[in-house]
Structure formats: structure tokens, C-alpha cells
Amino acid sequence: MAPSPTQTADPVSRPTPAFSPLYRQIKALILQSLQASEWKPGELIPSEQELASRFRVSQGTVRKAVDELAADNLLLRRQGKGTFVSTHAEQQSQVRFLRLIPDHAGDEGPVQRHIVDCKRQRANAEVARALGLRAGDAVLQVRRVLAYPVQGRAVPTILEDLWLPGVPFKGLTAERLNGYSGPMYALFETEFGVHMVRAAEKIRAIAAEAEHAHLLEVARGSPLLSVERTAFTYKDVPMEWRRGLYRTDTHHYRNELS
Amino acid sequence: MAPSPTQTADPVSRPTPAFSPLYRQIKALILQSLQASEWKPGELIPSEQELASRFRVSQGTVRKAVDELAADNLLLRRQGKGTFVSTHAEQQSQVRFLRLIPDHAGDEGPVQRHIVDCKRQRANAEVARALGLRAGDAVLQVRRVLAYPVQGRAVPTILEDLWLPGVPFKGLTAERLNGYSGPMYALFETEFGVHMVRAAEKIRAIAAEAEHAHLLEVARGSPLLSVERTAFTYKDVPMEWRRGLYRTDTHHYRNELS
DNA sequence: GAGTGGTCTAGACCACACT
DNA sequence: GTGTGGTCTAGACCACTCC
Numbered sequence: 001m002a003p004s005p006t007q008t009a010d011p012v013s014r015p016t017p018a019f020s021p022l023y024r025q026i027k028a029l030i031l032q033s034l035q036a037s038e039w040k041p042g043e044l045i046p047s048e049q050e051l052a053s054r055f056r057v058s059q060g061t062v063r064k065a066v067d068e069l070a071a072d073n074l075l076l077r078r079q080g081k082g083t084f085v086s087t088h089a090e091q092q093s094q095v096r097f098l099r100l101i102p103d104h105a106g107d108e109g110p111v112q113r114h115i116v117d118c119k120r121q122r123a124n125a126e127v128a129r130a131l132g133l134r135a136g137d138a139v140l141q142v143r144r145v146l147a148y149p150v151q152g153r154a155v156p157t158i159l160e161d162l163w164l165p166g167v168p169f170k171g172l173t174a175e176r177l178n179g180y181s182g183p184m185y186a187l188f189e190t191e192f193g194v195h196m197v198r199a200a201e202k203i204r205a206i207a208a209e210a211e212h213a214h215l216l217e218v219a220r221g222s223p224l225l226s227v228e229r230t231a232f233t234y235k236d237v238p239m240e241w242r243r244g245l246y247r248t249d250t251h252h253y254r255n256e257l258s
Numbered sequence: 259m260a261p262s263p264t265q266t267a268d269p270v271s272r273p274t275p276a277f278s279p280l281y282r283q284i285k286a287l288i289l290q291s292l293q294a295s296e297w298k299p300g301e302l303i304p305s306e307q308e309l310a311s312r313f314r315v316s317q318g319t320v321r322k323a324v325d326e327l328a329a330d331n332l333l334l335r336r337q338g339k340g341t342f343v344s345t346h347a348e349q350q351s352q353v354r355f356l357r358l359i360p361d362h363a364g365d366e367g368p369v370q371r372h373i374v375d376c377k378r379q380r381a382n383a384e385v386a387r388a389l390g391l392r393a394g395d396a397v398l399q400v401r402r403v404l405a406y407p408v409q410g411r412a413v414p415t416i417l418e419d420l421w422l423p424g425v426p427f428k429g430l431t432a433e434r435l436n437g438y439s440g441p442m443y444a445l446f447e448t449e450f451g452v453h454m455v456r457a458a459e460k461i462r463a464i465a466a467e468a469e470h471a472h473l474l475e476v477a478r479g480s481p482l483l484s485v486e487r488t489a490f491t492y493k494d495v496p497m498e499w500r501r502g503l504y505r506t507d508t509h510h511y512r513n514e515l516s
Numbered sequence: 517g518a519g520t521g522g523t524c525t526a527g528a529c530c531a532c533a534c535t
Numbered sequence: 536g537t538g539t540g541g542t543c544t545a546g547a548c549c550a551c552t553c554c
Contacts, residue, residue: 019530019531021530021541021542021543022542022543023542023543047519047520047521048520048521049519049520057543057544058543058544058545059544059545060542060543060544060545061542061543061544063521063522064542064543066521071329072516073516077520077521077522078520078521078551078552079520079521079522079550079551079552080519080520080521080522080550080551080552080553081519081520081521081551081552081553082519082520082521082552083520083521096515097515099513099515197516198514198515198516199514199515199516200512200513200514200515201512201513201514201515202510202511202512203461203483203506203510203511203512203513204483204506204510204511205463205464205481205482205483205484205504205506206463206481206506207480207481221479222465223463223464223465223481223482224463224481225461225462225463225483226463229515246463248461248462248463248464252460252461252462253460253461253462254458254459254460254461255357255458255459255461255513256456256457256458256459257354257355257357257456257457257458257459257487258330258331258455258456258457277549277550279522279523279524279549280523280524281523281524305538305539305540306539306540307538307539315524315525316524316525316526317525317526318523318524318525318526319523319524319525321540321541322523322524324540335540335541336532336533336539336540337531337532337533337539337540337541338531338532338533338534338538338539338540338541339532339533339534339538339539339540340538340539340540341539341540
């Protein structure tokens with residue numbers, strides 16, 4: 001069999017050019033196709049056999065590449081059906097990146113979302129740095145409040161400000177956000193072709209300022225969880241920066257360590 | 259080849275007895291050996307070939323079992339050397355389960371630890387539930403303060419209360435805690451044979467009570483991060499419950515999502 | 517039944533660490 | 536050089552899904 005991705009490197013003598021196994025090269029090729037939207041979120045990708053013959057490697061090598069992409073949550077394998085591009089849609093009753101859990105298991109149900117604001121801005125230094133832009137570049141700022149049911153009553157629990165780069169999200173308005181019922185990241189996928197792949201959060205405890213207190217219906221100075229998140233698309237390009245303020249008197253942030 | 263772990267189930271007709279592949283049975287056997295301390299944290303386990311012939315399966319099957327255990331952080335593979343039982347010792351400059359990071363990268367250095375208290379108690383309902391004990395059972399309570407360097411000065415940053423089941427930790431005293439320089443979980447491994455494998459945390463923002471404020475040198479009512487952790491050993495047996503209060507004016511809790 | 521991913525095997529060879 | 540884990544292959548068969 002003749003591997004088409006170059007395995008033996010160029011003949012120039014090098015101490016070991018950061019040796020990369022075949023399956024990682026295949027993984028990179030598949031990633032490229034994902035980035036290029038050759039297959040879109042939710043869609044079926046070619047079978048392992050097809051990919052193997054396309055890349056001129058054995059099925060086992062493709063399998064290992066796909067295994068890693070599935071472990072990274074970029075692909076989703078379903079026995080008997082095929083391998084699918086992962087998506088934030090169809091994540092029924094669970095927003096993938098949201099770790100806030102009700103303290104009492106009974107308190108589950110539909111969230112009420114309210115867009116407080118949605119406007120074009122110029123990025124300040126902090127936002128620009130987080131999004132890899134220059135200060136003054138166009139960004140979109142969205143502010144919203146999420147209210148969760150607690151013993152039957154909707155309690156405003158999350159106040160979020162989020163900033164999006166202006167160019168890829170041109171045309172996003174409060175109306176479009178309001179007219180959509182699924183997760184926000186699913187709307188980003190279908191309407192703007194932006195698939196969030198991973199995110200990093202910085203969590204702090206802060207005291208509620210007057211404005212926050214009012215929107216979350218808590219006393220000024222109440223302790224709130226501040227959750228700053230940078231979300232990335234395929235090539236680790238930052239595409240969203242958000243700051244959430246969470247009430248943690250009825251909910252908590254859950255994290256698993258290993 | 260004759261697999262010794264039973265692959266074909268008993269002849270009684272069942273819809274499909276939760277089909278478990280061979281490599282998972284091997285994984286379970288290796289896990290048993292870990293639980294039984296046949297190999298201790300930090301030690302080398304037998305080579306894949308040895309395990310394969312011991313279990314009468316192919317090396318590839320052992321490999322897949324070991325791969326999963328390595329992904330779970332129970333084993334550590336090192337090419338050319340072998341596979342080792344993971345340990346909390348030798349985790350230089352990083353306590354595995356601690357996600358608190360200094361805001362400024364310069365502020366890294368040795369932590370100062372101070373055991374405030376270490377006493378035998380009777381478990382209250384909350385502690386008993388977390389540790390799978392009955393209320394009134396003997397537990398050990400430890401309170402300590404961790405001070406981290408911030409611009410050269412040691413700032414008390416973490417106040418932790420932790421509860422341990424009395425029986426497995428018989429003989430733990432403040433002296434032994436003070437006389438040890440590594441991570442606490444490493445001491446648990448070597449002195450008590452308890453290896454913490456995973457943990458779950460519940461995070462909230464709270465206001466500092468007078469006692470907490472005093473120990474952490476902040477104003478009463480200051481927002482603090484409350485981090486409740488249950489830590490588990492091999493068979494998902496809870497072996498520690500702790501509540502940490504973190505100052506987040508100089509540090510933040512970091513979390514990666516995917 | 518046909519097609520998909522999932523398991524298991526066996527053998528060859530490579531990269532790495534120790535001695 | 537020897538032994539370890541890591542890669543790659545090829546083929547057989549199993550479990551699952553859909554037609």
C-alpha cells in the first residue's frame with residue numbers, strides 16, 4: 001500500500017522533525033475538511049472505508065484519527081449509522097458548555113430568555129485582546145437574562161454580556177436571537193457558519209453592582225459567580241467572549257475532575 | 259487463541275446481556291488489581307505482552323484496555339519505559355485537582371501551608387451523606403490555610419475544611435500533615451493506601467463570614483468562591499469531602515470545556 | 517440483506533529509553 | 536542491543552440500524 005500523506009520526511013538530515021504519525025496527518029486532513037465546511041454540523045461524513053481509500057491508508061488508521069476527533073467532541077460516532085459532525089443543535093435539554101445546575105433536581109424545565117440589548121460597538125482593549133482583534137474594531141454586544149424555574153416560578157439566574165466579532169456575525173440582531181428557540185451556538189452554526197468547538201472559562205466570586213442586582217433581582221453587593229468565557233472555532237480562533245453573572249443561591253456550577 | 263474471560267454469555271436466552279467487549283473485561287481485571295494494590299501508585303505494571311499472555315488475549319486487546327485506563331488518568335504510559343500506576347506525588351508544581359490559577363503569570367512559587375486544626379469528630383448529616391457514612395460515625399476534620407505569593411508577599415488565598423472517614427485514616431494528625439512537603443493526596447497514598455482517582459466539585463459565590471474573613475485577611479462580607487469537593491477512590495467510593503473558600507481577587511478558577 | 521461502526525487477532529516495523 | 540510502548544496493516548467476525 002502506498003500512503004499518500006508523506007510519512008518519510010525530506011532527505012535533509014534533521015534530529016527528528018517532530019515525528020507525526022500517519023493517523024495524525026489523516027486527522028489534520030479531516031479537520032481541514034471540517035473547517036472548510038465540506039461536511040456541516042449534524043451531517044454524516046463518509047464511511048471509514050471511503051475515507052481510507054480516499055487517503056490511501058488502512059481503515060484502522062482512519063479509525064484512530066476519527067477516534068481522536070470523536071474524543072475531542074468534533075465528531076460523533078453512532079454504531080450502525082455512521083459518523084456525524086457534532087453540533088450544538090439537538091442537544092436536548094442541555095446546553096453543552098453551560099455547567100450551571102439547579103440545586104434541587106426537581107427544578108428543571110424550560111428556560112426563559114430575554115434579550116436586554118444587542119448593539120454594534122467598537123471593541124475596547126479587553127474585548128479586542130480576547131477576540132484577537134484590534135481595539136476599535138467592530139464587535140457586536142449582546143446582553144441577555146436567563147430565568148430558570150425554581151419551585152414553579154421563573155427566577156432570573158444568569159445575566160450575560162457577550163461580544164462577537166463584527167465581520168463573521170454581520171446581520172445578527174435582537175430579532176433573530178428572539179426568533180430562535182434552540183441554543184445560541186446552534187443558531188451561530190446554521191446562520192453564520194460558526195461552530196464553537198471548545199471554550200475556556202475563568203471563574204471568580206464578585207459582588208453585584210447596582211445594575212446587575214436590578215436585572216437579577218438580588219440585593220446590591222450580593223455574591224455572584226462571574227464566569228468569563230472565550231469560545232473557539234476549529235482552528236482555535238476565538239469567536240466569542242462572554243461574561244456571565246450567575247446567581248448561586250438556587251443553582252451551582254458543577255465540575256468534574258480527573 | 260482461547261480467551262479465558264468469558265465472551266459468550268450463559269445459554270439462557272436474554273435480549274442481550276449488556277454486551278461487554280473483551281477489552282472491557284480486561285480493563286475491569288486490571289482495575290481490580292489496582293484496587294487490590296497489586297501495583298502501587300508510581301510503580302511499573304507488567305508489559306502489554308505479559309498482561310496479554312496472563313489474560314490469554316492478544317496484545318491489541320490489552321492495549322485498548324490500558325488506553326482507556328490511561329485516558330481515565332489511572333495509568334500513565336511512557337514510551338520506551340513502560341506503563342505506570344498514576345500518582346499524586348511527582349506532580350511537580352501542580353496539584354492535580356486544584357484549578358486555582360494566579361491572575362498574573364509572574365505570581366508563581368511555593369505555597370505556604372498552615373494547618374489550623376485537625377480533630378476527630380462525629381459526622382453530621384451532611385458530611386455523612388457525602389462520605390457514604392451514617393451520621394455520628396467517626397470522621398477526621400482538617401482545617402488549613404494556603405498562602406500564595408503575590409508580588410513577592412504571601413497572601414492567604416485558600417481556607418479549606420476537609421472531612422475524612424475515620425477508619426481508613428486512623429492515625430492522621432496535624433504533625434504528620436505538617437511534616438510532609440508534597441501534595442496531601444500523595445501523603446494519603448503512601449501513608450494510608452488511599453488513591454484519589456476523580457472528584458466532583460460544586461462551585462458557588464458566597465459572602466465571607468467573620469471567621470473566614472479573619473483567616474483569609476479580607477473584609478467580612480467579601481465575595482468568596484465556595485468549592486465543595488467530593489473525592490473518590492477506585493470503586494467510586496467517596497473518601498474525602500472538602501469545602502474550600504477561595505479568594506478570587508488575585509487568582510481565578512480555570513476550567514476548560516469541550 | 518447490506519452497510520456502518522466496533523472488536524479481536526497477528527505480524528511487521530518504528531520511536532524511545534536504558535544499559 | 537534489548538525491551539518497552541506506538542504505529543500500521545489486513546482480514547475475520549460481531550453488533551447495530553435501516554430497508
